[in-house]
């Protein structure tokens with residue numbers, strides 16, 4: 136009984152986290168780079184109430200301009216959502232639009248004809264999958280808490296897609312594999328990799344200058360897609376030369392460290408560790424992604440050593456278990472560094488650890 140209550144509470148919390156809505160201008164900004172992909176295509180927005188969603192607005196307004204064949208949207212309805220959702224439905228609904236009813240205006244979903252679904256409209260439900268099968272390209276901002284199953288389903292049904300996600304989600308084991316194999320990549324992205332979403336149920340912690348009423352600012356948001364676009368074929372211009380002072384070798388990975396993507400040395404042939412934001416500049420003709428530093432073999436970057444009894448030394452003098460040294464790339468220093476550092480058995484010196492690094496190689500240097 137208690138477990139059931141907890142499960143419902145967690146579900147309600149997740150649903151609340153998932154209830155924020157994308158602005159029309161952000162959709163327009165990104166979609167303008169993909170126009171050629173939409174001609175004669177069936178677009179499916181499977182997390183969208185057409186009466187609220189700006190994805191429905193964008194595609195219905197631009198239906199003729201893009202040459203779409205059909206637009207389908209489905210709206211999820213869960214009884215726990217009533218408290219915080221802008222979703223107006225009593226029931227889960229769907230809508231199919233085939234154009235020519237808008238006179239260059241956004242058509243009224245009620246006039247087009249909203250139809251009821253039998254189930255709750257979950258993107259994994261039989262009814263939603265039937266609609267998914269009819270569609271060519273899925274475009275939406277899916278629920279953050281269901282990112283893994285959402286992406287898995289897109290691949291299971293072999294769909295083209297353009298969706299909103301978070302840059303940390305590219306570190307998930309399943310997503311990283313898709314990124315590494317060039318089956319999914321970043322879109323053009325949001326300005327400064329942050330966006331405001333429409334939401335009335337959050338305290339917005341954005342700084343005063345960035346605060347917008349009824350909105351939540353989320354940093355690290357990104358578009359993820361398997362639709363080709365021009366930017367991912369542009370070479371990153373490299374201007375720095377490799378030297379051993381600026382580019383330290385990791386103590387536990389066979390690679391050099393590069394702190395900023397723009398500082399990738401132009402003449403280094405070996406393996407380099409770069410921050411995950413490198414993905415915004417990634418051109419698969421220029422670089423190859425080899426793995427990710429995580430200490431786990433499934434990320435295809437195997438550490439060259441495992442630290443024994445690692446200890447983390449905090450700035451206040453306290454010491455704790457330093458196992459993080461075994462799940463990150465580490466740099467070895469002779470002198471004690473400022474800030475947090477690590478020690479371990481048989482390590483002569485002091486270690487500092489880095490945020491997750493993608494290990495890459497320049498394909499153009501042989």
Ligand SMILES: C[S@@+](CC[C@H](N)C(=O)[O-])C[C@H]1O[C@@H](n2cnc3c(N)ncnc32)[C@H](O)[C@@H]1O
Pocket residue numbers: 153154155156157181182183184188189190210211222256257258259275276277278279281
């Ligand atoms: C981040 S919001 C984005 C809404 C809309 N796509 C937009 O961008 O404005 C995610 C939406 O997914 C819906 N949702 C949550 N769980 C779902 C599920 N299992 N299947 C389909 N939609 C779901 C939520 O109700 C929410 O409206």
